[in-house]
Amino acid sequence: MKSHAQVVVIGGGVVGASVLYHLTKAGWKDVVLVERAELTSGSTWHAAGGMHTVNGDPNVAKLQQYTINLYKEIEQISGQSCGVHITGGIMLAGTRERLDWLKMTKARGRYLNMDLEIISVDEAARLFPLLDKKHFAGALYDPIEGHVDPYGVTHAYAKSAQIGGAEIVRQNRVLDLKQRPDGSWDVITEKGTVRAEHVVNAGGLWAREVGRMVGIELPILAMEHQYLITGDMPELAGKPEQLHAIDFEGEIYLRQERGGMLMGTYERAGVPWSPETTPWDFGQDLLANDLDRIAPSLAVGFEHFPALESAGIRKVVNGPFTFAPDGNPLVGPIRGLRNFWVACGVMAGFSQGGGVGLALSRWMIDGDPGADVWGMDVARYGDWTTLAYTNAKVRENYSRRFRIRFPNEELPAARPLRTTPIYERLQARHAVFGDYCGLEHALWFAPSAEEAHDEVSFRRSNSHPHIAKECLAVRDAVGLLEISNYGKFDVRGPAAAEWLSHTMANRVPNVGRIALTPMLNERGKLIGDFTVCRAADDRFFLIGTYAAETYYMRWFERHLPASGVSVRPCAMEYTGLAIAGPHARRLLQGLVRENLSTATFPFMSFRRMEIGMVPGYVGRVSFTGEQGFEIWVTTDYQRALYDLLIRAGREQGLSLYGGRALNSMRIEKSFGTWAREYRPIYGPFEAGLGRFVDFKKDRFIGRAAAAEERDGGGALKLVSFKIQATDADAIGDEPIWHDGKPVGWVTSGAYGHRVGASLALGYVPSALAREDSGFEIEIIGERRAAVRLIEPAYDPGGALMRA
Numbered sequence: 001m002k003s004h005a006q007v008v009v010i011g012g013g014v015v016g017a018s019v020l021y022h023l024t025k026a027g028w029k030d031v032v033l034v035e036r037a038e039l040t041s042g043s044t045w046h047a048a049g050g051m052h053t054v055n056g057d058p059n060v061a062k063l064q065q066y067t068i069n070l071y072k073e074i075e076q077i078s079g080q081s082c083g084v085h086i087t088g089g090i091m092l093a094g095t096r097e098r099l100d101w102l103k104m105t106k107a108r109g110r111y112l113n114m115d116l117e118i119i120s121v122d123e124a125a126r127l128f129p130l131l132d133k134k135h136f137a138g139a140l141y142d143p144i145e146g147h148v149d150p151y152g153v154t155h156a157y158a159k160s161a162q163i164g165g166a167e168i169v170r171q172n173r174v175l176d177l178k179q180r181p182d183g184s185w186d187v188i189t190e191k192g193t194v195r196a197e198h199v200v201n202a203g204g205l206w207a208r209e210v211g212r213m214v215g216i217e218l219p220i221l222a223m224e225h226q227y228l229i230t231g232d233m234p235e236l237a238g239k240p241e242q243l244h245a246i247d248f249e250g251e252i253y254l255r256q257e258r259g260g261m262l263m264g265t266y267e268r269a270g271v272p273w274s275p276e277t278t279p280w281d282f283g284q285d286l287l288a289n290d291l292d293r294i295a296p297s298l299a300v301g302f303e304h305f306p307a308l309e310s311a312g313i314r315k316v317v318n319g320p321f322t323f324a325p326d327g328n329p330l331v332g333p334i335r336g337l338r339n340f341w342v343a344c345g346v347m348a349g350f351s352q353g354g355g356v357g358l359a360l361s362r363w364m365i366d367g368d369p370g371a372d373v374w375g376m377d378v379a380r381y382g383d384w385t386t387l388a389y390t391n392a393k394v395r396e397n398y399s400r401r402f403r404i405r406f407p408n409e410e411l412p413a414a415r416p417l418r419t420t421p422i423y424e425r426l427q428a429r430h431a432v433f434g435d436y437c438g439l440e441h442a443l444w445f446a447p448s449a450e451e452a453h454d455e456v457s458f459r460r461s462n463s464h465p466h467i468a469k470e471c472l473a474v475r476d477a478v479g480l481l482e483i484s485n486y487g488k489f490d491v492r493g494p495a496a497a498e499w500l501s502h503t504m505a506n507r508v509p510n511v512g513r514i515a516l517t518p519m520l521n522e523r524g525k526l527i528g529d530f531t532v533c534r535a536a537d538d539r540f541f542l543i544g545t546y547a548a549e550t551y552y553m554r555w556f557e558r559h560l561p562a563s564g565v566s567v568r569p570c571a572m573e574y575t576g577l578a579i580a581g582p583h584a585r586r587l588l589q590g591l592v593r594e595n596l597s598t599a600t601f602p603f604m605s606f607r608r609m610e611i612g613m614v615p616g617y618v619g620r621v622s623f624t625g626e627q628g629f630e631i632w633v634t635t636d637y638q639r640a641l642y643d644l645l646i647r648a649g650r651e652q653g654l655s656l657y658g659g660r661a662l663n664s665m666r667i668e669k670s671f672g673t674w675a676r677e678y679r680p681i682y683g684p685f686e687a688g689l690g691r692f693v694d695f696k697k698d699r700f701i702g703r704a705a706a707a708e709e710r711d712g713g714g715a716l717k718l719v720s721f722k723i724q725a726t727d728a729d730a731i732g733d734e735p736i737w738h739d740g741k742p743v744g745w746v747t748s749g750a751y752g753h754r755v756g757a758s759l760a761l762g763y764v765p766s767a768l769a770r771e772d773s774g775f776e777i778e779i780i781g782e783r784r785a786a787v788r789l790i791e792p793a794y795d796p797g798g799a800l801m802r803a
Ligand SMILES: Cc1cc2nc3c(=O)[nH]c(=O)nc-3n(C[C@H](O)[C@H](O)[C@H](O)COP(=O)(O)OP(=O)(O)OC[C@H]3O[C@@H](n4cnc5c(N)ncnc54)[C@H](O)[C@@H]3O)c2cc1C
Pocket: 010, 011, 012, 013, 014, 015, 016, 034, 035, 036, 037, 038, 039, 040, 041, 042, 043, 044, 045, 046, 047, 048, 049, 050, 051, 172, 173, 174, 175, 202, 203, 204, 205, 206, 207, 210, 225, 226, 227, 317, 318, 319, 320, 321, 343, 344, 345, 346, 347, 348, 349, 350, 351, 352
């Protein structure tokens, strides 16, 4: 084994082997993979090897497409067969809701160039004769589905990497990791120490243990997973290979395995495996079968596919594999650890392993994953993902693997975990809460406790009239919204202004002022959007997206100078309340000594004030489009501030509103938001944020690329639409059609109650952005006429929020 290497990859499962291959392919040859036992000896060897392109996150779906297309390449390089069987697959729906979901999945596939098709039950039975038609309402057909040989795939990656120059050391456990002062790593193994510039944790079932070697607790948990293989079935004899099938009602998946069928299930009563520590002596072992646990799914399976019942069981496999709380991989660099990378929590290694390897290798080599990998970035999690939280969420996610998540559905596990001081007060006002980073926040308010729940649906639901009331109350009087779930950062020091000027694209505001600013990477793509409030010459308060706190901090810390500026996340130190509406100023004016008139406290002002007895910061900003104020106080004061505003608000017609009303109102104003309209695949001009890029500054990160985009106009444009919808609105990821062709995608949608119209924001090619007719947006399988709006639907000139 070498004593020095550019990279040591820990773990020879399908993911580690893919990372190794992609590094060599991109030109990093001095790379070593260290494997505790033999290749595949974690969860890889006993996988069912199924693969598919469909994924709820379109960006992850793209990486899945990439993975499946890669198998030919690694077979050719290595001479090792991957045992690829592309059989095609059907997803079977037993209910109208599931069929709606399949239609939406098909629609999403359009702009990903996926050739999905909704088929009738008769057609499904023709393609998959084992099913009993009476249980199904329709199906989705995907020609690019199938299975591979897990051993073959892993060895094909590994051999291809070796041909490209990589070294693989088997039977050698990594015992510890120590970082040297120069940032390089001592990788201490059973066969000696390798000094490496970079370390990749692809430890799969042991990724948590490898993480603990460097002091981090990765939010992953292994679950036991069972599948069985039937005896040979006469129904299959002499026939072409059966398709893959997913039966959502039975929560089972099926495929042919030799002369029989393989049937697996994500049972509701799933069981975690080794919840705290994975034993190092777990080898190519299987777990004890527990058919009783999956009996309910098997019973449905036998009813839906009657021939299976008499086929007998040839073999049962029960093996563990890992999940993150949301079921997506954990990939990328770890905040605060130089040159330490993770590629773990990959629950669908044969659909995702190639994409994970590609993204991580680019990230390591170019400093950027080269694609929108927000959905699998390890930085999407923070401190709230304790061991027990992860355990509860992973179990929930596992049990729901084949269940629908409706757009208005909040999941119950691990709740309530984090609450603000006014939680009980909002509860008493019949708030329906959502969970955001483990924090409870009000989505909407019901008139009574009995009505305070969501009836989950793809269509307008029971909350619709109540959200309407909230929006109209904001329009006509004043509304109060809790905004504690925003990310907040305290930036201070003599070099703070200079650092912000370099890190953010817009100018730094003067003391007492606020500036909105995109944050760009070197490629000029959006990696954040912030409200920068200047409290003093050397002190700033930044407001951004809470879910991206670790993501932002990772970037900030990479770009901080050795001295002169400090950045500290302070999301939970400051809780916030926003008031918005034509009576907002009148309400607040009665509680503060400062003159809040536009002449003395204009739009985008920021000042420390005392609101009654409560010290806080007040910003004059608006995400609703109405006259608005955001008030930030340390958490100990939040309840007093809330009570004060509620009391004083009675005279002004104050009512409460929640996150759903805010979403509707920001879409009426065509205001974008992080992870929806603003993501690292869009540039600021594409996203309509060009006016917040200050080219008068000579230097800031991404300037050259942003100037190029400005001059070239950008490939895409974010535009607003009014849709002729009836009982369902766009929610995001629907295709946008123009002249009968899918040309773009929706990023957000909602009913705009103040304007009385169904609205959406989405990206289309720049060349089409000036067209105002000929558009359609596909909502639950139906193409609805849509008109491009040339200006925001509500108060386009912005007079109300500036008044
Ligand atoms: C029953 C079952 C069925 C499945 N079916 C499918 C399917 O149909 N389709 C699909 O896509 N996925 C399926 N999976 C999931 C699939 O197995 C995983 O996605 C995949 O194996 C993850 O690979 P990995 O490389 O991340 O982890 P692992 O396979 O666990 O690999 C990690 C490797 O790291 C090594 N290692 C760990 N720590 C150290 C250390 N300190 N030093 C050296 N080496 C170390 C381990 O020995 C191991 O070989 C299934 C899993 C199971 C259990």
